[in-house]
Amino acid sequence: MLRAVGVSQSRGEEAVFRDLSVGVDAGEVLAVIGPSGVGKTTLLRTLALSLEPEDGRVAFDGTDAWKADDSERLSLRRRTGMVFQEASLFDASVARNVEYGLRVRRSWRDRLRDELRSIAGSKKHPHAVRESLEVVGLTGKTGQHAGSLSGGEAQRLSFARALAYDPDVLLLDEPTSDLDPRNTAVIEDAIAEARDRDIGVVVATHDMHQAERIADRVAVLLGKHIAEVGPTGSVFENPRDERTRKFISGELVY
Amino acid sequence: MERRRIRGLTVSFEAIPQALAGVLDLPFPEGYVSSIVYVSLYVSLTAVALSTLFSVPVAVAMGFSEFPGKRFVKSVINAGMGFPSVVVGLVVLFAVSNQGPLGPLELVFTTEAMIISQFVLATPPITAISLAAISGVRENVRDAARVLGGTRLDVALVVLKEARYGIATAILAGFGRAISEVGSVLIVGGNITSADGVSKTRTLTTAIQLEARQGQYGTAMALGAVLVALVLAVNAIVVRFGDQGVRR
Numbered sequence: 469m470l471r472a473v474g475v476s477q478s479r480g481e482e483a484v485f486r487d488l489s490v491g492v493d494a495g496e497v498l499a500v501i502g503p504s505g506v507g508k509t510t511l512l513r514t515l516a517l518s519l520e521p522e523d524g525r526v527a528f529d530g531t532d533a534w535k536a537d538d539s540e541r542l543s544l545r546r547r548t549g550m551v552f553q554e555a556s557l558f559d560a561s562v563a564r565n566v567e568y569g570l571r572v573r574r575s576w577r578d579r580l581r582d583e584l585r586s587i588a589g590s591k592k593h594p595h596a597v598r599e600s601l602e603v604v605g606l607t608g609k610t611g612q613h614a615g616s617l618s619g620g621e622a623q624r625l626s627f628a629r630a631l632a633y634d635p636d637v638l639l640l641d642e643p644t645s646d647l648d649p650r651n652t653a654v655i656e657d658a659i660a661e662a663r664d665r666d667i668g669v670v671v672a673t674h675d676m677h678q679a680e681r682i683a684d685r686v687a688v689l690l691g692k693h694i695a696e697v698g699p700t701g702s703v704f705e706n707p708r709d710e711r712t713r714k715f716i717s718g719e720l721v722y
Numbered sequence: 723m724e725r726r727r728i729r730g731l732t733v734s735f736e737a738i739p740q741a742l743a744g745v746l747d748l749p750f751p752e753g754y755v756s757s758i759v760y761v762s763l764y765v766s767l768t769a770v771a772l773s774t775l776f777s778v779p780v781a782v783a784m785g786f787s788e789f790p791g792k793r794f795v796k797s798v799i800n801a802g803m804g805f806p807s808v809v810v811g812l813v814v815l816f817a818v819s820n821q822g823p824l825g826p827l828e829l830v831f832t833t834e835a836m837i838i839s840q841f842v843l844a845t846p847p848i849t850a851i852s853l854a855a856i857s858g859v860r861e862n863v864r865d866a867a868r869v870l871g872g873t874r875l876d877v878a879l880v881v882l883k884e885a886r887y888g889i890a891t892a893i894l895a896g897f898g899r900a901i902s903e904v905g906s907v908l909i910v911g912g913n914i915t916s917a918d919g920v921s922k923t924r925t926l927t928t929a930i931q932l933e934a935r936q937g938q939y940g941t942a943m944a945l946g947a948v949l950v951a952l953v954l955a956v957n958a959i960v961v962r963f964g965d966q967g968v969r970r
């Protein structure tokens with residue numbers, strides 16, 4: 469559904485990756501694993517149409533997003549949701565954060581009417597907001613300020629915010645890297661829920677056990693290329709690539 | 723309605739020097755202080771409002787784009803914060819004088835000319851501080867707004883909202899510079915009262931310097947107290963306004 473085909477990116481002088489191809493289909497979970505600094509975040513931002521590839525193309529159902537005009541690219545971008553590695557919540561309530569994606573998709577007239585209602589205190593939260601908060605177990609925090617959440621809650625909110633407008637693809641950048649086992653389990657369950665809703669999920673992670681637990685397929689990003697991509701079981705048990713084998717067994721340390 | 727409220731405000735400011743007048747035995751002509759406060763507020767608030775409408779969009783545009791010479795423009799704006807107000811007054815006076823480009827508008831010694839010079843003085847701090855606040859909004863928050871489906875305008879609105887305290891500070895800094903400034907309003911306004919003693923272009927600051935020069939220290943002090951009260955009141959209102967948005 470969403471594919472990067474032969475994309476290259478560099479930051480400053482140095483190439484991050486070259487001629488890289490990877491894609492995700494509806495209802496599957498793809499884990500992108502690789503050592504720190506290899507370019508997982510850069511790849512996810514490229515897939516999110518937030519970073520234009522220097523070479524190659526990013527295609528959504530066959531449409532080359534960077535050949536499309538601005539409004540078409542906006543509507544393609546609106547089919548993806550992303551959870552960032554670092555905190556990126558808005559300085560507003562939990563509910564307003566989750567509603568953001570829905571709000572920007574409404575007409576200005578409806579948005580204005582909504583704002584007036586919320587000032588008057590007669591505004592109800594859309595069903596999708598409550599539903600997404602339920603998926604990550606945050607329904608009790610709806611009115612709280614996002615800045616006052618714990619790290620784990622903030623990360624869960626970030627997930628709910630990306631899920632609320634029912635995207636076709638979810639891009640998750642190390643969504644559990646700083647989390648305790650309980651919060652990690654909540655996020656992993658939410659990923660399973662997203663897959664059940666036929667969303668294509670790409671998760672960047674450096675936790676190989678997590679990749680084994682949740683992913684249908686694994687892409688191993690090593691030294692500017694995808695060293696190996698395939699079904700989770702076969703990549704972990706039977707890697708074809710020598711460096712993949714070393715990376716998975718922990719021999720390859722960057 | 724609006725006028726009456728301003729009246730009410732200025733009438734209550736009359737109370738401060740009147741109370742002091744009782745102690746110090748200072749005769750104020752009827753309506754003198756009110757009219758000075760009115761001119762001060764009218765000129766400063768109008769200039770700051772106009773400058774905000776100009777400066778904040780400029781700061782947003784600068785915060786969102788990279789162009790050659792951006793650093794130069796920034797340093798010009800920063801230098802503008804410390805620009806001598808007398809020189810600004812002089813330039814504006816020339817601009818509105820008979821020989822100047824705005825000569826036909828006949829603005830010499832009017833509140834309009836004072837608004838122009840206060841606008842010029844308030845714009846650098848408002849732009850520079852707003853820009854700093856906008857640049858301080860985390861890159862991630864911008865990215866999130868975009869990736870979650872926001873248009874350019876949506877992203878700009880998010881950034882403005884995130885930077886709102888900084889922008890409020892910028893506006894207060896601009897107001898502070900405008901209301902407490904003497905040099906340029908003296909030059910372009912002329913510190914004029916009409917025959918019955920009501921202020922035409924006399925502000926609190928120019929009145930204070932006039933009274934002090936004439937040895938009327940008590941009067942000058944009383945007017946100084948009004949000026950300080952005014953600045954504190956405006957700051958308190960803005961801070962109060964800002965706090966309503968926070969529910970932490």
Ligand SMILES: Nc1ncnc2c1ncn2[C@@H]1O[C@H](COP(=O)(O)OP(=O)(O)OP(=O)(O)O)[C@@H](O)[C@H]1O
Binds near residue numbers: 480507508510674
């Ligand atoms: N804004 C930037 N400016 C300059 N270089 C950058 C920028 N962002 C990333 N890089 C560089 O690009 C390379 C890839 O970074 P990226 O964040 O994609 O790695 P990563 O795989 O996500 O790492 P981690 O696992 O630590 O999050 C790194 O060498 C990094 O230093």
Ligand SMILES: [Mg+2]
Binds near residue numbers: 508509510553641
């Ligand atoms: Mg990363």
